């Protein structure tokens with residue numbers, strides 16, 4: 001397998017965690033987002049949205065969208081599962097993961113921030129937008145965990161929820177969101193960061209880290 005990503009990309013970070021949790025190794029290649037390498041013609045040919053990550057399977061198929069990639073990994077390598085067995089808990093885990101992947105991450109993404117600036121918002125206001133998006137989204141996520149046992153988001157094992165949470169916290173802090181009041185989220189993050197699969201996937205540990 002080959003993963004095309006970028007060290008600071010939260011969506012790439014999710015897939016790195018997923019690969020590590022499954023005990024899989026992949027060749028890593030990079031597209032520098034600030035240098036617009038993800039918009040080059042050769043990359044658009046495999047990822048028409050011009051977004052990282054893309055995962056190439058061993059048979060050369062290009063998979064896009066981190067959640068779809070993680071589901072594919074989970075379906076092709078079922079152990080350990082990214083989802084609990086109980087259907088209700090599965091729905092809760094998915095809801096948490098999608099709250100981040102669909103409703104927080106895309107709204108504060110580089111492309112959106114660049115668009116806001118192109119429409120006249122200055123850098124400080126664009127960053128404020130990203131900070132509030134992260135804070136508001138994570139505040140809702142904290143409430144979603146209120147009745148869930150730790151130490152991970154949904155119990156004793158990491159799930160898709162943790163895979164989405166940890167990278168988003170990096171973004172939230174980068175934009176200055178104060179996450180210190182989110183006790184359950186921080187408990188889950190601490191459990192994740194102590195887990196080798198999460199630790200090895202950290203942005204600063206990647207070969208393209210600056």
Ligand SMILES: N[C@@H](CCC(=O)N[C@@H](CS)C(=O)NCC(=O)O)C(=O)O
Nearest residue numbers: 009010011051052065066067110111
């Ligand atoms: N929903 C997509 C999001 C992918 C995405 O937005 N990737 C970001 C980096 S985290 C990106 O490529 N941004 C470049 C841009 O917005 O131009 C996924 O989960 O894979």
